[in-house]
Amino acid sequence: MALRNSILLGVICAFANASMAYSQTLSTYGTPGLVDIPTAEALPDGHLAITTNRFAKISRNTLTFQVLPRLSGTFRYSILRDFSLPSGNLYDRSFDLQYQLLHETDRRPGVAIGLRDFGGTGIAASEYVVATKSIGGRFKVTGGIGWGRLAQTGSFSNPLSTLDDSFDVRPSDSLGGQAFAGRPDFGAWFRGRAAFFGGVEYQATKRLSFQLEYSSDAYDFQVQRGVIDIASPINVGLNYSYPSGSNLRAFITGGREVGLQYTLNLNPKSRRVPGGFDKAPLPMRASGQALLSTRDLTSPDVHTQAESALKRLLASEGMELQGFSHSGAQASVRIHNNRWDIEAQAAGRAARAMAAVLPAHITRFAITFQTKGVPITTVKLNRNDLETLAEDYDGSWKTLTRARFEDPHAMGRDGELAETFPKFSFGLGPYTAFSFFDPDNPVRYDLGVELSASYRPLPGLTFSGIARYPFVGNIADATRTSNSVIQRVRSDAVRYAQESDLEIQELTAEYMFRPGENLFGRATVGYLEAMYAGVSGELLWFPNDSRLALGVELNYVKQRDFDMLFGLQNYEVLTGHASAYYDFGNGFTTQLDVGRYLAGDLGATLSVDREFKNGFKVGAYATLTDVPFSDFGEGSFDKGIRVSVPFSWLSGQPSRKKATQVIQPVLRDGGARLNVSNRLYGEVRDYRSNKLSDGWGRFYR
Amino acid sequence: MKHWKQTLLCLALLAGCGTASDENSQIGLVRSVLSSQAAQPRFTALLQSGAPVLQVAFVRTQQGTNILLEHQRGDFEYWLASEGAQVILQKGMLHGIRGLGDGLLASELSQPMAHVFGLKSGFSDRFHTYLNGNDEAVTRTYRCQVNVGDKAPITLASKTISTRLVTESCRSLDQEFTNLYWVDPKQRRIVQSRQWIGPRSGYISTRVTH
Numbered sequence: 001m002a003l004r005n006s007i008l009l010g011v012i013c014a015f016a017n018a019s020m021a022y023s024q025t026l027s028t029y030g031t032p033g034l035v036d037i038p039t040a041e042a043l044p045d046g047h048l049a050i051t052t053n054r055f056a057k058i059s060r061n062t063l064t065f066q067v068l069p070r071l072s073g074t075f076r077y078s079i080l081r082d083f084s085l086p087s088g089n090l091y092d093r094s095f096d097l098q099y100q101l102l103h104e105t106d107r108r109p110g111v112a113i114g115l116r117d118f119g120g121t122g123i124a125a126s127e128y129v130v131a132t133k134s135i136g137g138r139f140k141v142t143g144g145i146g147w148g149r150l151a152q153t154g155s156f157s158n159p160l161s162t163l164d165d166s167f168d169v170r171p172s173d174s175l176g177g178q179a180f181a182g183r184p185d186f187g188a189w190f191r192g193r194a195a196f197f198g199g200v201e202y203q204a205t206k207r208l209s210f211q212l213e214y215s216s217d218a219y220d221f222q223v224q225r226g227v228i229d230i231a232s233p234i235n236v237g238l239n240y241s242y243p244s245g246s247n248l249r250a251f252i253t254g255g256r257e258v259g260l261q262y263t264l265n266l267n268p269k270s271r272r273v274p275g276g277f278d279k280a281p282l283p284m285r286a287s288g289q290a291l292l293s294t295r296d297l298t299s300p301d302v303h304t305q306a307e308s309a310l311k312r313l314l315a316s317e318g319m320e321l322q323g324f325s326h327s328g329a330q331a332s333v334r335i336h337n338n339r340w341d342i343e344a345q346a347a348g349r350a351a352r353a354m355a356a357v358l359p360a361h362i363t364r365f366a367i368t369f370q371t372k373g374v375p376i377t378t379v380k381l382n383r384n385d386l387e388t389l390a391e392d393y394d395g396s397w398k399t400l401t402r403a404r405f406e407d408p409h410a411m412g413r414d415g416e417l418a419e420t421f422p423k424f425s426f427g428l429g430p431y432t433a434f435s436f437f438d439p440d441n442p443v444r445y446d447l448g449v450e451l452s453a454s455y456r457p458l459p460g461l462t463f464s465g466i467a468r469y470p471f472v473g474n475i476a477d478a479t480r481t482s483n484s485v486i487q488r489v490r491s492d493a494v495r496y497a498q499e500s501d502l503e504i505q506e507l508t509a510e511y512m513f514r515p516g517e518n519l520f521g522r523a524t525v526g527y528l529e530a531m532y533a534g535v536s537g538e539l540l541w542f543p544n545d546s547r548l549a550l551g552v553e554l555n556y557v558k559q560r561d562f563d564m565l566f567g568l569q570n571y572e573v574l575t576g577h578a579s580a581y582y583d584f585g586n587g588f589t590t591q592l593d594v595g596r597y598l599a600g601d602l603g604a605t606l607s608v609d610r611e612f613k614n615g616f617k618v619g620a621y622a623t624l625t626d627v628p629f630s631d632f633g634e635g636s637f638d639k640g641i642r643v644s645v646p647f648s649w650l651s652g653q654p655s656r657k658k659a660t661q662v663i664q665p666v667l668r669d670g671g672a673r674l675n676v677s678n679r680l681y682g683e684v685r686d687y688r689s690n691k692l693s694d695g696w697g698r699f700y701r
Numbered sequence: 702m703k704h705w706k707q708t709l710l711c712l713a714l715l716a717g718c719g720t721a722s723d724e725n726s727q728i729g730l731v732r733s734v735l736s737s738q739a740a741q742p743r744f745t746a747l748l749q750s751g752a753p754v755l756q757v758a759f760v761r762t763q764q765g766t767n768i769l770l771e772h773q774r775g776d777f778e779y780w781l782a783s784e785g786a787q788v789i790l791q792k793g794m795l796h797g798i799r800g801l802g803d804g805l806l807a808s809e810l811s812q813p814m815a816h817v818f819g820l821k822s823g824f825s826d827r828f829h830t831y832l833n834g835n836d837e838a839v840t841r842t843y844r845c846q847v848n849v850g851d852k853a854p855i856t857l858a859s860k861t862i863s864t865r866l867v868t869e870s871c872r873s874l875d876q877e878f879t880n881l882y883w884v885d886p887k888q889r890r891i892v893q894s895r896q897w898i899g900p901r902s903g904y905i906s907t908r909v910t911h
Binding site: 267269270271272273274275276277278279280281283284285286289316342391392393394395396397612613614652694695697698700701 | 742743771772774777779781782785787789791796797798800801802803805806807808809829831833835837838840901
């Protein structure tokens with residue numbers, strides 16, 4: 001017992017040590033920088049930095065993701081207190097991009113170009129080109145030129161106007177301001193007056209650094225509103241990096257305002273515990289050492305014995321045996337994986353369970369992964385390969401090259417265990433729901449109990465329901481009602497919270513099936529989601545080892561009553577999409593959905609995710625439809641970012657659970673999609689060969 | 702009035718029951734973390750059947766425990782710890798580790814084994830494959846110098862065994878470690894050792910019990 005604790009301690013220490021060399025100072029805008037000004041530095045590829053700070057009457061909360069080695073993207077939620085009278089706060093959401101044009105070398109500085117607040121309300125809108133050079137081991141010098149807000153102090157006429165006179169004038173805020181917020185302000189970029197900024201960072205010790213800068217950002221607008229007091233363009237900061245890689249910083253802005261900032265650096269590429277604390281797998285047994293090694297599986301007795309031993313061993317590995325059969329030298333199992341988020345690890349454990357039990361005359365293992373009792377993919381392995389490669393130093397890779405992936409579309413119910421169906425299950429537990437960015441209260445929540453139940457009489461056919469009862473929370477306290485000028489398909493969320501007590505979230509009959517090779521089908525009818533009821537049908541084409549998958553979905557739905565019980569409102573709509581999913585194979589996946597949205601608007605959603613092999617995912621999406629920006633309202637069009645963190649990434653314990661959060665700056669009615677559960681791509685992808693191969697490093701874990 | 706609600710909520714939070722994919726509920730996760738401290742049925746069964754015992758300890762933290770031999774296949778021994786961790790040895794030399802947070806998947810030890818069990822000084826290569834934090838198997842190569850040292854008697858519970866201390870000093874471009882083996886020259890087996898797992902966990906020590 002003590003062994004594991006001491007190892008855990010050791011791992012934490014080692015984790016700290018591993019991160020020690022790394023300490024990137026982030027500006028108050030949450031991007032690589034000094035105090036306010038940016039520097040030409042990038043975070044390590046794939047890193048995620050979360051920053052929160054407070055100074056004067058301003059606080060900024062930022063999420064920055066190093067999308068590619070040269071490209072970073074930032075989402076920021078700023079609060080400016082008492083910005084407008086009487087005591088009105090300004091809540092501002094903004095996006096930045098920074099591109100590293102040149103990486104620093106011994107001879108030349110690093111150079112980066114950036115867009116700050118390129119959509120949104122534009123109160124921080126600025127563009128810059130910046131260079132940073134390290135001198136000796138301890139100094140870093142930065143200089144740059146900025147436009148927009150970065151040209152409020154010491155500005156001069158735009159050098160770009162030598163190219164074209166139009167660079168002389170920056171369109172005023174009223175053009176790029178609140179009314180049209182939410183879409184890129186191409187017309188203003190790099191226009192108007194320009195100014196220089198610069199600064200220096202001194203690394204005093206491994207943990208402590210000082211920043212001194214001359215900032216051309218004078219907070220003009222904020223000073224006018226009395227939000228901040230700026231007496232000088234000089235800012236100073238003192239940064240302390242914790243061994244874990246997070247930073248705490250104190251700084252003085254404009255000579256008057258003292259601020260404090262905390263930064264959490266995460267490296268999604270690295271689980272907190274790389275090997276995990278998974279329980280030991282069964283040792284790989286030679287066929288001569290298997291439980292039934294000398295027996296003959298064709299004898300019904302032996303078959304029964306094998307089945308019950310497999311059932312027991314798989315259950316202890318978090319998998320349910322749903323089918324067992326054999327034919328000649330091949331034994332086949334159908335399994336449902338409840339535990340392993342890296343599906344290849346489930347395959348590896350199932351294979352070792354088979355090796356521990358089955359007679360020596362069985363030389364081939366077929367493992368079929370099932371979802372809702374429907375076969376998705378079969379992994380075929382030679383028993384002999386496993387015996388030879390289990391202890392090979394390159395065993396994972398060699399096993400993968402010898403594994404075969406097949407599509408069990410025509411498997412029917414062969415060898416299905418009698419007790420697999422019908423299956424009844426239920427769950428009672430807590431739930432939490434959040435609502436973000438309400439100007440009156442940026443974080444609202446509900447906490448309550450959730451009861452779920454499902455009944456599955458046949459493979460793929462599921463009757464299920466989810467009911468919730470919120471006990472405490474303040475989502476229903478929101479007083480802002482929808483001001484939407486188009487059909488209110490989502491923006492009445494608050495009314496749903498206010499007028500409901502016991503909420504029926506879902507009550508559906510769903511059928512998932514295999515219409516043919518590489519094809520998956522789903523039909524769902526009932527109360528599909530919190531706000532809509534109706535019918536939904538979907539077809540997905542997704543060959544094994546294909547990077548491309550294609551799908552179509554068609555729904556006919558009616559809006560549900562605000563009490564979230566059984567009644568329906570008058571609004572009904574035919575909505576659906578054609579979707580293309582593409583896996584670039586380098587960690588990036590993309591999805592394009594084209595079709596008709598809930599408000600009857602036509603358009604498309606493009607999303608891009610970066611998914612690490614350990615399951616950590618960061619992505620963004622945007623939807624453009626034929627709803628004009630002015631009708632859409634605040635934000636101009638629907639967009640958002642999403643982060644998904646596997647529990648196993650945090651805890652080192654295997655689990656299929658993930659913490660997923662979508663950050664959608666504004667919830668409006670344009671570009672809104674039906675939230676039907678169990679869309680096929682998400683259900684199927686984990687067990688298709690590309691995803692299985694991604695996790696194959698854990699096959700022998 | 703609100704009282705019963707809070708009570709029910711607390712009960713739901715604490716109890717959280719059901720059959721629905723237990724392992725994937727918050728409660729299931731908490732349960733699995735808590736139960737990880739309990740001895741595993743596989744370990745208990747081995748203990749009752751009187752399986753061979755090996756003493757191991759982590760050098761960095763000085764924490765030790767006894768592990769039991771669960772399975773042997775050729776040169777490979779699978780040892781199980783009470784909480785479900787696994788140490789895989791190849792004739793007593795560390796081959797891989799499971800469930801201890803470190804990612805040592807497997808090793809290729811044929812050259813160092815020839816030196817250690819042949820009691821021959823000289824140079825050899827070894828390969829370690831680690832699982833990195835992104836679930837990729839990464840193989841590293843180490844160049845090692847093996848030195849067969851003087852006689853070093855080891856006292857076990859019942860007897861004293863005369864052994865030779867074999868030192869294996871290894872380095873790669875950015876890592877270095879020194880493994881120590883106390884080898885019984887008659888039986889050609891490792892009686893006691895200190896072996897490097899990886900940069901995270903450092904060294905593990907092993908010692909046979911008889």
